[in-house]
Amino acid sequence: METQRRPVGLCNSLLVGLFWVFFSSIGLCICSSPVSSEVGRCDPNSDVSDSSINAFCSSKKYLMQSYYEKYEDLLDSDFQDFIAQELPFGLCKVLPHNLSLALRLSVLHRNLKGNGSHRHLTSSIRLEIEQESILELPSHYCEVIIIERLPSGVFADPFELQHLLQRGVYSNIAVFGDTNLESPSFLSNRSAVEVHMDVGHDLLLSHSEESNINIELPLHARYPPLDESGYWEVNFGTPDYFMRCSVEGKSHNQSCLFRIPDINGSDSTLGTVVWKIPSGMKVHAGIVSVVTFVAALISAILIAVTSIFYSDNSIKHSKES
Amino acid sequence: MATVQFHTLLLVSAILRVVLIVYGEWQDTHMEVRYTDIDYMVFSDAASLMASGKSPFQRSTYRYSPLLAFLLVPNSILHRSWGKFIFSAADLLVGLFIRVILKLRGVPENLSMISVMAWLFNPFTFTIGTRGNCEPIVCALILWVFICLMNGRVFQAAFWYGLVVHFRIYPIIYALPILLILDPHVFRPGQKPSLQRWDHQQESPQSSFKTRLAYLLWPWLIVKSAFTRDRILFSLISGAIFFLFTGIFYQLYGWDFLHESLLYHLTRTDPRHNFSIYFYHIYLQYEHKISVLEKLISFLPQLIVQLVLILSFAQDLPFCCFVQTVAFVAFNKVMTAQYFVWFFCLLPLSLAWSNMKLKWKGLSCIALWVGGQLHWLWWGYMLEFKGRNVFLQLWVAGIIFLFANTYVLVSLINHHRFSPVFTRLEKTFKGAKKLK
Numbered sequence: 001m002e003t004q005r006r007p008v009g010l011c012n013s014l015l016v017g018l019f020w021v022f023f024s025s026i027g028l029c030i031c032s033s034p035v036s037s038e039v040g041r042c043d044p045n046s047d048v049s050d051s052s053i054n055a056f057c058s059s060k061k062y063l064m065q066s067y068y069e070k071y072e073d074l075l076d077s078d079f080q081d082f083i084a085q086e087l088p089f090g091l092c093k094v095l096p097h098n099l100s101l102a103l104r105l106s107v108l109h110r111n112l113k114g115n116g117s118h119r120h121l122t123s124s125i126r127l128e129i130e131q132e133s134i135l136e137l138p139s140h141y142c143e144v145i146i147i148e149r150l151p152s153g154v155f156a157d158p159f160e161l162q163h164l165l166q167r168g169v170y171s172n173i174a175v176f177g178d179t180n181l182e183s184p185s186f187l188s189n190r191s192a193v194e195v196h197m198d199v200g201h202d203l204l205l206s207h208s209e210e211s212n213i214n215i216e217l218p219l220h221a222r223y224p225p226l227d228e229s230g231y232w233e234v235n236f237g238t239p240d241y242f243m244r245c246s247v248e249g250k251s252h253n254q255s256c257l258f259r260i261p262d263i264n265g266s267d268s269t270l271g272t273v274v275w276k277i278p279s280g281m282k283v284h285a286g287i288v289s290v291v292t293f294v295a296a297l298i299s300a301i302l303i304a305v306t307s308i309f310y311s312d313n314s315i316k317h318s319k320e321s
Numbered sequence: 322m323a324t325v326q327f328h329t330l331l332l333v334s335a336i337l338r339v340v341l342i343v344y345g346e347w348q349d350t351h352m353e354v355r356y357t358d359i360d361y362m363v364f365s366d367a368a369s370l371m372a373s374g375k376s377p378f379q380r381s382t383y384r385y386s387p388l389l390a391f392l393l394v395p396n397s398i399l400h401r402s403w404g405k406f407i408f409s410a411a412d413l414l415v416g417l418f419i420r421v422i423l424k425l426r427g428v429p430e431n432l433s434m435i436s437v438m439a440w441l442f443n444p445f446t447f448t449i450g451t452r453g454n455c456e457p458i459v460c461a462l463i464l465w466v467f468i469c470l471m472n473g474r475v476f477q478a479a480f481w482y483g484l485v486v487h488f489r490i491y492p493i494i495y496a497l498p499i500l501l502i503l504d505p506h507v508f509r510p511g512q513k514p515s516l517q518r519w520d521h522q523q524e525s526p527q528s529s530f531k532t533r534l535a536y537l538l539w540p541w542l543i544v545k546s547a548f549t550r551d552r553i554l555f556s557l558i559s560g561a562i563f564f565l566f567t568g569i570f571y572q573l574y575g576w577d578f579l580h581e582s583l584l585y586h587l588t589r590t591d592p593r594h595n596f597s598i599y600f601y602h603i604y605l606q607y608e609h610k611i612s613v614l615e616k617l618i619s620f621l622p623q624l625i626v627q628l629v630l631i632l633s634f635a636q637d638l639p640f641c642c643f644v645q646t647v648a649f650v651a652f653n654k655v656m657t658a659q660y661f662v663w664f665f666c667l668l669p670l671s672l673a674w675s676n677m678k679l680k681w682k683g684l685s686c687i688a689l690w691v692g693g694q695l696h697w698l699w700w701g702y703m704l705e706f707k708g709r710n711v712f713l714q715l716w717v718a719g720i721i722f723l724f725a726n727t728y729v730l731v732s733l734i735n736h737h738r739f740s741p742v743f744t745r746l747e748k749t750f751k752g753a754k755k756l757k
Contacts, residue, residue: 115708116704116708117706117708118706184592184607187607223593226605231710277708281712284601285605288713288716293618296598296619296622297621297622299622299652299724299727300623304629306735307734308629308633310735310737
């Protein structure tokens with residue numbers, strides 16, 4: 001008995017000791033290494049030495065952040081109004097006023113890779129620069145901004161995007177709007193993914209007249225509303241493309257943000273992507289409810305009867321013996 | 322000799338877990354599919370938020386006690402695998418506690434070792450801690466409560482029980498059997514309770530099922546016999562601990578804590594596919610409000626089973642808790658694989674009293690239970706990864722899995738040698754005690 005008490009006594013002391021350590025430390029603030037960077041948030045205290053990148057670390061780092069400061073939900077009409085009012089933004093007069101005409105964008109391909117509830121939206125775009133339009137320019141740093149307004153029923157996981165950011169796939173990526181990972185589509189709002197792709201220094205003066213950009217976004221399907229056909233169709237619209245160029249060597253507010261027109265035009269079928277998500281069927285409702293409850297009841301009764309007869313049988317045997 | 326063997330077992334289990342943790346780190350870095358559970362990322366993020374002085378509930382889907390985030394604060398200071406080592410250590414502690422409990426009950430060495438191995442080398446359990454799931458901590462706490470009760474330390478048992486219910490709500494189902502076992506004829510002040518040995522010839526449940534049911538249904542009978550000193554103290558202390566922690570964390574983190582850590586689990590209905598037979602019904606009804614009557618009807622099977630199992634087996638506390646947990650998981654509105662650990666830690670405590678032979682009854686139970694899951698997983702894969710509408714087939718697979726669970730539970734009950742944990746102490750004359 002004593003030997004059995006010793007390990008128990010030791011465990012006892014160990015557990016109580018551990019408990020009190022945790023309990024007494026619970027109010028302490030522990031400073032640690034930097035918090036892992038959150039997707040979609042600009043930290044003005046971040047340890048970034050590159051002055052050109054600092055130029056982007058302003059309150060308007062993300063377009064969608066500004067959008068959600070003005071609007072509550074993502075509606076296509078509101079978004080178009082927002083873009084029309086906000087752009088071109090910044091000191092675009094520092095750069096040639098017809099800069100937006102000097103750039104052309106074409107969508108090479110756009111589709112949904114994979115099967116099931118977890119897929120990748122892939123886009124390949126080509127940026128063309130008409131060199132003749134570009135005259136003298138100061139040294140600058142540009143990035144392409146792609147805003148993918150996700151349809152209702154599809155979402156992007158911010159933690160997954162953070163993983164991509166840590167792997168250096170994009171220079172910045174953020175998701176805005178309803179990022180609840182669990183709610184079905186009929187109880188959630190739309191969201192948008194904003195991707196920033198660094199196209200390097202002095203793009204507009206570079207000798208290459210075109211550059212290709214490939215984007216792959218991991219997306220997930222929400223549980224859709226019920227549908228008689230058993231599938232719910234989700235249609236993706238066309239994304240919006242922007243360019244932000246910052247002039248180096250000056251204060252960090254010297255940037256120009258403008259929309260890049262798509263030479264394919266908004267009627268292009270290349271932008272149309274459809275995702276068919278399996279959905280529940282209303283016709284199943286009655287039979288599923290009834291059979292579920294009957295099955296649960298049968299199982300419960302079987303277990304209950306076994307237990308009751310087990311007890312009573314045991315008493316009978318012990319009385320007989 | 323036996324101690325040396327057990328220490329070897331523990332050492333081998335520890336090495337296995339360390340190897341798996343290291344392998345997990347490698348797989349996470351080099352392969353698309355991660356070894357680490359997504360929940361571990363949630364715990365780690367919440368812990369790093371807490372380390373910066375923020376609320377862990379800023380991390381979406383963090384639905385646990387802040388104590389867990391606190392435990393994992395070293396993830397951001399030392400190494401991100403710190404939490405996995407903690408969970409695996411708890412896992413090994415469960416193995417140690419199983420051995421302690423079985424030794425206290427006088428189980429022979431060979432049976433004790435087999436039972437411990439049923440936990441330490443169960444592929445399900447050694448992956449769960451190494452993948453970063455926190456359930457081993459809950460299991461260790463529950464077994465510690467049993468050990469405290471077996472050693473007559475009621476206050477201590479109450480303290481840890483209050484803590485474990487704060488950590489995870491589900492152990493509340495053990496409240497009634499624990500209170501029933503706190504018999505004043507067993508727990509005497511200043512005296513250790515007498516434990517029934519494994520080799521003691523079987524005796525029946527102390528009273529028939531009907532008698533116990535009568536006690537439950539007649540309130541004055543309950544009042545007369547139920548409100549004993551130990552039962553009142555156990556209830557008060559465990560309740561106080563639970564509310565103390567709830568109060569502290571409510572002060573620190575407000576409504577977020579209450580909702581995410583407590584209320585969410587009490588009201589959770591998830592329409593997304595899971596093992597539960599209710600998932601498709603919930604999805605089909607999600608757009609409409611479910612009536613109170615429907616909620617009551619869906620809760621009825623769970624209630625019936627829990628009450629009958631408690632009334633039948635409460636005196637054999639580990640077995641009672643085991644069958645209760647199996648039934649609780651099987652009849653729950655949501656069922657995920659991590660819930661299986663809740664009863665896997667209690668199974669070794671009852672194996673030594675089972676008449677079930679591995680060939681072929683035992684193997685048939687294992688085959689049916691595993692087969693039922695694999696069948697469900699196949700349809701789940703077709704739905705989630707192939708995008709086919711197989712909701713009906715998936716739901717039927719859930720019904721089949723419920724019947725598999727029922728078959729296993731019924732078999733385990735029928736092959737169990739009922740063995741109360743405690744024996745009653747009776748005074749024959751002053752200064753002497755006789756075992757009844």
